[in-house]
Amino acid sequence: MTVSLPPSGAPLNHYVSTAPFDPHSVEAMTAGQAKIFQASQLRLMWWKFKKHRVALASGIFLLVLYMMIVIAEFLAPYNLHTRNMDFIHAPPQRVRLFHEGQLVGPFVYGRTMTLDMDTLRRVYADDKTNVQRLRFFCSGDPYKFWGIWEASTHLVCPAKDGEFFALGTDRLGRDVLSRIIYGARISLTIGLIGIAVSFTLGIVIGGIAGYHGGVIDLVVQRIIEVLQSIPSIPLWMALAAIMPVSWSPILVYLGITVILGLLDWTGLARAVRSKLLALREEDYVLAAQLMGAKSSRIIGRHLVPGFMSHLIASATITIPGMILGETALSFLGLGLRPPITSWGILLTEARSVSVIAFYPWLLYPMIPVILVILAFNFLGDGLRDAADPYK
Template sequence: MWWKFKKHKLAVVALYVLLLMYFLAVFAEFVSPYNIHVRHTRYLYSPPQKIHFFYNDKFHLQPVVYKLKFRIDPITLKEIYYEVPEEVYPVKLFCRGERYKWWGLFETDIHLFGVKPGGTIFLLGTDRMGRDMLSRIISGSRISLSIGLIGVSLSFIFGLILGGISGYFGGTTDIIIQRIIEVLRSFPTIPLWMGLSAALPMTWSPLKVYFAITVILSLLGWTGVARAVRGRFLTLREEDFAMAAYLAGASKWRIIYKHLLPSFLSHIIVTITLRIPGMILGETALSYLGLGLRPPITSWGVLLKECQNVQDIAHHPWLIITVVFIILTILSFNFIGDGLRDAADPYA
């Protein structure tokens, strides 16, 4: 299957992009130059800083950033930022900065890159509170990407169990499960998500809200998987290999999980992969509307919620850079899904 997948060039590139995304999410504190809650009060709405290789009238391999200062426009009274080429700050790898705990386990102050004290490195600018946008986007990827994986995993588990039971045992059990699925699928997805999210108590801790949103997003996702599994089981349970296992004395549960499921698991994995983008977009939409995750949790949806003012976007366009990461992630999952689908197709 891997050899067929590698023939899909876009899928391979998308796989590397996603691996990079998840690497950034796992090592967010290390990769981020600043703590996401630190406010640089002297640099509110600072534009992205440029990396320079050409300075002092010649080219250097050592990248640098210039000192960032601002002045007040006498007419608009707005802060206008400008660089000071005379003050140069080299960008160093594995430099010391703010202390942090990686996943709450190991405490250190080593960051992937940064500048010495006195300088700043805002590669994607800052927000209205002076917080580094790059650090917040990287940290937000941990929440948004994990919600997609956990939500789809829950859908996968529920769909396999209930779909397998419905398809293999049939009869009254099949009728009951299918009627439940039909009732759930009759609800419009987005309004149901919004209603359940709005019902979450405001007093809940961020961790409870995170898991509640994950369960809400996966509430309807399992129904499609269950129906796909049921359809395959109805076909495969009468096949010779299933009957042979039954005559050999294998239990019904062993037949389901040792013989039937492995025969079409690759197709289910492809289906699940294509559902992850929907989960990520669902969390983003709910958080953007104020019905999902809330500060102090940082996710891509929470970051976009801070860009609802058109005037802010017009004057500070870098605030919407989060959209680029979302689009890149969604396209990567879709390309990988296409590659897996082609690889799993025996006639491709």
Template sequence: MSEAVGPGVTEAAKTKSDKVAIASQAQLTWWAFKKHRLAMIGLWVIGLFYLITIFAGFIAPEDPNQQNRRAVFHPPQMIHFIDAQEDGWSIRPYVYAMDRERDPDTLAITYVPSGEKIYLTLFGQGPEYDFWNLWPSDIHLLATQDPDDQFFLLGADRLGRDMFSRIMYGTRVSMSIGLVGVTIALILGITLGGLSGYYGGRVDAVIQRLIEFVLSLPTIPIWLALAASLPPTWPIYLQYFVITLIVSLVGWTELGRVVRGRFLAMKNEDFVVAARLDGSSESRIIFRHMLPSLTSHIIASLTLAIPLMILAETALSFLGLGLQPPAISWGVLLKEAQNIRSISQAPWLFIPGAFVVVAVLAFNFLGDGMRDAADPYGH
């Protein structure tokens, strides 16, 4: 048992209290954040998604645009690991090959296991891809031993394209569009909100009227109108950039108001007045003294804003007004599941929707944890 050092105070409690007293703001925030289990789960899930974003070409076993007319609406294939043979068994990943047949009564195409095995290998060779346009490679996380074979972990679409590979590439676009959009919103929100709160007066009045005007706009119709005005002949990357700007139009207003309120409350605080009397420039006062105290609140706001950006892009692309094929995003992939035939014959086309749900929940859990950890002294 720990030795008592005072009335009702143990050595362990005193040590913990001393650690809290000398800890930095970042340490206190991290300790409080780690106590939020759902936030930690969300952090790991988001980290996994961004690993997929970075290594999409390596993780995807096939070219996402490669068509196979013999694999239209091919069902998902489960990976087996125990390979039983007549002379024993071994641990070796494989999937069962499937034959394409047509029902003589309904003429519907069906797939039945053929009994043959397609063996898989880690870090095998497959279709060539460019790693972020830096260098070409044909090494994939999982590939077939025979280059002529093909497998479909999450099935195939109406053109016989591998859904797993397309989802991996779609993750790159959908997750990065949230970051780019939030970065634009961050710059606008901090700049305009900071100017509004620090200077006040006419500057504050003009910026607040601008925020109220943006908030008064009907968001979805404005997004639809702007997205529909994009020329279809524009390159994919230009479409991507403009869609990002569109979903960022109202994303900065909430952050701008938060920053304005905090600046109004802090500009007369002792540390700000002391810095001003010490001769610090206005830019140093804002960026060196005032903004750091808002870091946790800004991070919490951003983690809650990213899923809104992802949902906006997904909705626009699903309605055919956002990114268009051959671009690949979760919204573009979900557009494939808009007809009754897809629902009845290929329910796995809805799998990108599950990725959207998981990503949004993960960001919301992370945002809740950051919001709770923003005031570490309250825990």
């Protein structure tokens, strides 16, 4: 190691500062260090989250899905209730680009149907002389956009006097793809509404128990233990079964969301309680108490924001459970009822083994359920790692 000495006659303090070195001083940092030092907590979380490639891809996938449900009527090739009686239990049609070696564009072949007299099943075959080109941004089945505005524009439509069933049809000749798109609106939003109920109860009850402690904490913990000891699905079934049959589909939808929210707040309440038990001993909490702040203000304005990142990560893990809960209830016939359509209701078409054996495409609504559950879990893992200050 070599040390450069100042020229003869030059003062030493010209080269060396007599002020003590402050490692936290921005001037003493490189540009990259200063950028990290001055960044907010949300920006630091975003930088860490971007490194989790699977979680980032899952977040983009879920964002696209939630944007799609806003325009579900436009994306679906058919209206939700359109029946094609000539194509009952028709298998999926393959979209093709080339016909006899020539580029035709996206098209499907027409269908011919014969009845198998031995099994009484409809047998469909492609008619390769009937080329039906798909139309885009076209006029098709009329619908009410969000039940308000009359419209008939679709992203893709079958050819004039043709048919297009990318995922086949059900027992009433309804397009499975269109019903999956419509069902996404219910299945995806029921988790958001349910998590709002769950978070409100979890933060309020868990916050009161953790901040005050004592008898209140003891009572809350015993209630949580009793609720968590009851199996979830039988409890869901019991509460769903007591809803009056005369209720409208909208009231049933709201009732299911409230039930899912009421039964899912216990885990969050325990997490909030444990955090507040540790944070309530901090100096800033004592300062707020000495200044006369109420308990609700201390919890809501000072304590809860301190672990909001943890709550966000918990939400992304809780939502899939609510989606699965609604799917299970609807599949068992105790959840939503037609004319409301969800992925669980669509899966009721595939209850028997014989139906699955003959018409396996009726299980396709299970695919978006699996993908959404996996995406939410990957997203939750990424958010949890990004929110952890020790990683």
